[in-house]
Structures are given as C-alpha cells and as structure tokens.
Amino acid sequence: MAELLRLDGVVASYGAGDVLRGVDLVVNAGEIVCLIGPNGAGKSTVLNTVSGLLRPRAGGIRLGGETINGLSPRDRLRRGIVHVLQDRSLFPAMTVWENVLMGAYLVRDAAAVARRAEQVAERFPIVGQRRGDLAGSLSGGEQKQVELARSLMLDPELILLDEPSIGLAPRARRAVFDAIAALGADGRTVLLVEQNARSGLAIADRAAVLDAGVVRLTGTGQALLDDPGVARLYLGAAAGVEGMRSR
C-alpha cells in the first residue's frame, strides 16, 4: 500500500509542556486508522498538527512524500486534508444544502460545486431529504452525517475525524460508524480519533495507541481489540455497550 501520511518525531505544545513528545505514525492510502488512548494523551493534537491548526515545534509531517510542515491550514485543505472537528461545526442558521456547499468554499465554479453536492447527497441521503431545513434543527446524529457529507465536497485525500460519535444516542452512533466504514469501503483514507474505542477499532484497518504524547503500540484494529493489555489499560471492562441492541 502506498504511504499517504507520515509523522516523524512530531513534537507539539499549546503552552508550557509538550503535548506530543515525538509522534511517529504512518497512514497508508485507503486505510482507516484509529487513534486511541487516555484523556490528554494528545490524540486531538495529532489531528491538529496534520491539518495545520497547530504547528509542531519539531518533527516532520509528510503527505504523499512531500513535507507539509510549513503549510497553512488552507493550503493543506487544498492538498486534500480535511478535518472534521470534535464539536458540532455546522452553521446552525444555514440550511443543510448551504452547509454542504460551504465544504467547497475554496472552489469558485458554482456549477461544479452544485454537481459535486449532488454526488455527495447520493452517498448521504439525509443531505437531499433535509436539504432546505436549517442545520440547527437537525438532531445530533443527523448533524454529524451532514458534517461527514460536507467533508467529501473537495474529494479529499485524507479525512481527519475527531470523535465523531461523541454525544450520540446508540442508534445514531451506529449510523455514524456505518458511514465511516462506508467511506473506507469507497477507498477513502481516514485518520480517526475515538473514545468509543471498541467501536473505533472494529472498523479500523490499523490502529495506534497514543499515551502521554508518544505512540506506544500499533497493530491491526482486531489485534488491539484482542490484546488483553490494551483492553485493561485503554478499553476498560468488556462493555456490553451494545447490550441493549436486542431483537
């Protein structure tokens, strides 16, 4: 598999202490890679350094072999890196359709943008169904679907997803994981941060455990799920989280 993203010894901080203390990570094209780890381990910070929201103090970040350390977030977006933030990020007073169009804000050709939006709506039916509704009137799960749809507008090389399932009810949560798995099946490359670690690992091709700012362990999603040490330290008790999924 071709290597798409590579982090070499990335060190980053917001203020005093270093949050990332030398992160090495590779994401190959077409993979879903899930990043798990304790609170404060630096998972969101890794995504921030990749999308350019945070400049690393040291280390290299390469996309398709080219160093992108110095590029602004906008230039990284042009190179195909899209970042779906942890917080809900739709514009609540704009319609669903307008929100999706905003995903191609960098593109001037309105006709091309509209065509692209129609394609995206095929993948995410809610975009068509709720087209004229204000985004703020959608439920949390629906909003996340629209955010995922919007992230596809620039036909990205790499999608960064920060805890997409946070705050979602069980049914909406499953729909989001299904949507991410479908992105993977389409051949998209996804770097996913998830505290619903078992669900995240289950859809990941590969995964990495981040702890105290360094990658401690990598493996296939299944291998980490099966690792008793990982379970004890990072996954908690074997949860019947889906225990209520009866019938």
Next chain:
Amino acid sequence: MTALLTVAHLTKRFGGVTAVDDCGFAVEEGTITGLIGPNGSGKTTVFNLVTGYLAADAGTVTFDGRTVRRPDPARMYRRGLCRTFQQARVFAGLTALENLVVAAGRARRALFTPRFGGGDTDRARGLLAEFGLSAVADSPAGELSYGQRKLLEFAAVLMSRPKLVLLDEPSAGVNPVLVGTIERHIRDRHATGTTFLVVEHDMSLVMRLCDPVVVLDRGAPIAAGPPADVRADPAVLDAYLGS
C-alpha cells in the same frame, strides 16, 4: 420515598420547534435516575429548565419541597442542585487544582485568608490523581483536552455537597477505563445520600447504574421504570435503540 425533584407540564419552544412538550416526571430522593432518549428529544433542555439556564414557557419545577416559579442557576445551586454540562464548563484561567478548591464552595471571604484551602487542596489532589489529572494540576484548565475538562468538571461536583446532581453525559469523550472510576464515585456519593439524575448514551452504564430510567422522546416521557422493563419496551426500542 419522596420526590426530591418534580417537573410538571414543563414546556419550552424554540421558534416553531417544541423542544419540551408538557413534560412531567419525578426524581425520588435517594435514586440514581437515568434520563435517556434520542438526540434532540429534549434531555439537555430539561436540564436547562430545571437549573434555570433557560426560562420555561409553561410548567413548574419543584425542588426539595418548594415549587420554584423562575429557577435561577445560582439560587438552585445554593439550595443544593448541582449540574455538569455536555461540553464541560470550567474556569479556563484557573488551574485544574484551583477549579476544584473553588468548587468546595467555601465562603467568599475565606478565599483570601492565609489558611484557605488546606483540607480542600488535599482532597482535590486526591481526585486529580484518580482521574489521571495530576500532571496538569497546575496547568490552566483552558489548556486541558475535551475529555480532561469533562473529568475535571465531574471532580468539581464531587468537591461540593449537593443534594441533587444532574450529570449531562458524564462518560462522553472519556476514556473507557475512567468511566469505571466515574461510576464508582457516583455510587460512593449515592451511598452517602446524594441523589442523581443522569443523561447518558452509554447503555451498559445506564443499565448498571440507574433505577429508574425515564425515556424521553420529542420532549416528553414515553416510558419510565426499572431498566430491565424499559429496555424491553417496544416504544423505546423503536425511538431510541433501533433494531
């Protein structure tokens, strides 16, 4: 048992949307009551109405024997009602440790006395250690990650001495290992007489911890009762859990 909190005919409209619609339920003293339901069913709005962050269009809130016409966050807090938020709210400019010491709720004057904080500080350090926050004890809370802020806000609740605690998705964004620590603290506090109302999407946690469970859909309860009954209710499966 007596009801510590009762809401009756509670209604809240946002423009054309009725978020909470003639909603009524009670939280009995000494329970850990669960409040579940789909996204957008009105759970957080109920919290906001009960605590006074929003004014209801109709209905009443009765807390600890008194019906409050216009709940106000500060007054409800002084009366013993404490809450957390989905997106944790902490004092960004105070350190993690200071956030906890302040939450102990000493008289304002005491904040400026030289002996302030001794026992509270020890207790706060203990809690920070349990939630894996010792390394950031002296960092401004504004520098903490999302999950760390959630843990800090939960610890702040443990520092105070409320009668009723409203928790809004305590496990969201928290590493699964620490969810067990949160659960243990809720049980400890419950054992010493604190009542809880918990909004939560982690169903295994709800099933272990909460009894009764109230299920909200479109702004009003569609089911309430012991967890085993609620999980088997076809209306709940349909609205919330899916098949």
